[in-house]
Amino acid sequence: MKILVININTSEAITDKMRGVIEGVKRPDTHVDVICPTKGPDTIDSSFDEAYAVPPTLELVKQANQDGYDAILLGCFCDAGVEAAREISESPVIAMEEATFSVALTLGNKFGLLTEKRPRIAMKERHVRRAGLLQRLASIRALGLSTADLAAQPEETKRRGIELARRMVEEDGAEVIIMGCAAMAGYNDVLQAELGVPVLDPTVVSFKFAEMIADTGVSHSRVGLYHPPLPKTIR
Amino acid sequence: MRILVINPNSSAEMTESVEEVLHRIRRPDTELSVVCTPEAPVSIQSARDVALSVPPMLEIIRRADSDGVDAVIIACFSDPGLEAAKEVSSALVLGIQETSLHVASLLGHKYTILTPLASRIASKEQDVRRFKAEPACASVRALGMTVLETEADPARTKARIFEVARAAMEEDGAEVMILGCAGMTGYADDIERELGIVVLDPTSVTLKVAEGLGDLNIRHCKHGLYASPAAA
Numbered sequence: 001m002k003i004l005v006i007n008i009n010t011s012e013a014i015t016d017k018m019r020g021v022i023e024g025v026k027r028p029d030t031h032v033d034v035i036c037p038t039k040g041p042d043t044i045d046s047s048f049d050e051a052y053a054v055p056p057t058l059e060l061v062k063q064a065n066q067d068g069y070d071a072i073l074l075g076c077f078c079d080a081g082v083e084a085a086r087e088i089s090e091s092p093v094i095a096m097e098e099a100t101f102s103v104a105l106t107l108g109n110k111f112g113l114l115t116e117k118r119p120r121i122a123m124k125e126r127h128v129r130r131a132g133l134l135q136r137l138a139s140i141r142a143l144g145l146s147t148a149d150l151a152a153q154p155e156e157t158k159r160r161g162i163e164l165a166r167r168m169v170e171e172d173g174a175e176v177i178i179m180g181c182a183a184m185a186g187y188n189d190v191l192q193a194e195l196g197v198p199v200l201d202p203t204v205v206s207f208k209f210a211e212m213i214a215d216t217g218v219s220h221s222r223v224g225l226y227h228p229p230l231p232k233t234i235r
Numbered sequence: 236m237r238i239l240v241i242n243p244n245s246s247a248e249m250t251e252s253v254e255e256v257l258h259r260i261r262r263p264d265t266e267l268s269v270v271c272t273p274e275a276p277v278s279i280q281s282a283r284d285v286a287l288s289v290p291p292m293l294e295i296i297r298r299a300d301s302d303g304v305d306a307v308i309i310a311c312f313s314d315p316g317l318e319a320a321k322e323v324s325s326a327l328v329l330g331i332q333e334t335s336l337h338v339a340s341l342l343g344h345k346y347t348i349l350t351p352l353a354s355r356i357a358s359k360e361q362d363v364r365r366f367k368a369e370p371a372c373a374s375v376r377a378l379g380m381t382v383l384e385t386e387a388d389p390a391r392t393k394a395r396i397f398e399v400a401r402a403a404m405e406e407d408g409a410e411v412m413i414l415g416c417a418g419m420t421g422y423a424d425d426i427e428r429e430l431g432i433v434v435l436d437p438t439s440v441t442l443k444v445a446e447g448l449g450d451l452n453i454r455h456c457k458h459g460l461y462a463s464p465a466a467a
Contacts, residue, residue, distance in 0.1 A: 045464065045465055046319070046322050046462075046464035046465070047316070047318035047319035047321075047322055047464075048293065048319040048322045048323050048464040049464060050319065051289040051290055051293055051316050051319040052290050054286040054289075055286055055287055055290065058283065058286060058287075081282075081286055083282035083358070084281070084282035084283040084285065084286040086282075087281050087282050087283050088283055118459075119458070119459050119460070119462040121459070122459045122460035123318070123460055126318075126365060126460070129364050129365065129367065130361055130364050130365045131364075132364060223354070224354060224356065224357040225357035225358055225361070227281070227354035227355075229280065229281035229282075229283045229284060230280055230281070230381065232276055232277055232278065232284075233276075233277055234276045234277075234287060235245060235273070235274060235275075
């Protein structure tokens, strides 16, 4: 089995980190390539960043189809460009956010979503709403630390992440926690032990989801939302 | 008041027809500029088309914003890049879909969106959720024509709008009809007269909303969802 993971930003460091995590959980018989585009923003923090990340990502998706990958994982917890990618892809395209939501639904009634920055809460809620899953959302809470603080104070980050997740469970009715922030990556087990609820790391969950989809041999439906685009001139 | 209307595709014909309609209804003191996006696909009928149209459109919006435009209208019923546009612009940005869905819910119990192709129904349903307009949505129905076919064959387009709108009214309980594609522009009055329901041309409605909000100097909130991107 051959899976391509596309980190849709242009950061080699983030791509390397993602490769490390995935190499650690992949099945021995899975061949995985983890790549990123050469053009576009080096992090995705806004809809603006997403807009510029998508066209180069689509080129990689096109190429992946020619290269015979069994599944393609879009490795950004924002699912930018997933509809467009599915339109142009025969191979199944797995979106990190959507796949993680889907798995969360099977593990508990409502999920709580932990994110980094407060301004992104509204956009996350919009994604959940667009997926039609608002009724299964307990809450979205943000760490609210600057990127510099997250890096400089790992203990404080961890403490705060655990505290927020606990409040989602105790106050908001979350039965599953999704770690929608890279800064908390690696604390899954700690959190799961502390809170006694399933804690999902989107990178891990969506990669295993991609292996599963590739195993089953199904791909996305092409009759509606992901209908191939009409041929046309693009200047 | 200066309003920029962006057609995010590269079709000059479509841009001209939007311009013609808007020039007829604009207020005399509204200075209107209607442009297309030369680097974008010629029409927008897929998520791929949306993805490719957004970056060049955002460049036009950033320029207009720094030139001090009062409002920007994205004149494509997919509202491509609407959130990103609101992030980069301090001037008011309106998308014709989001605006007309909310205006429609003021005017009747439920609305129906008419879209060119059946393959886009699912995408419109997704947009309805994205814009928090689901409870008032009766249905999304398709004409079964491409955007370019609606441009090329007005007689058939009008006949299909009439048939599909009547079905939405009788079978889905729609009281407001939204003509969800630039190619359907210009038929609102006739359909409204013949069927006795409310028919919205999204581009026209959005221009009037822009003029009204512009008068009050009201813009989108720049905290939260539409906060300026860090390094734009």
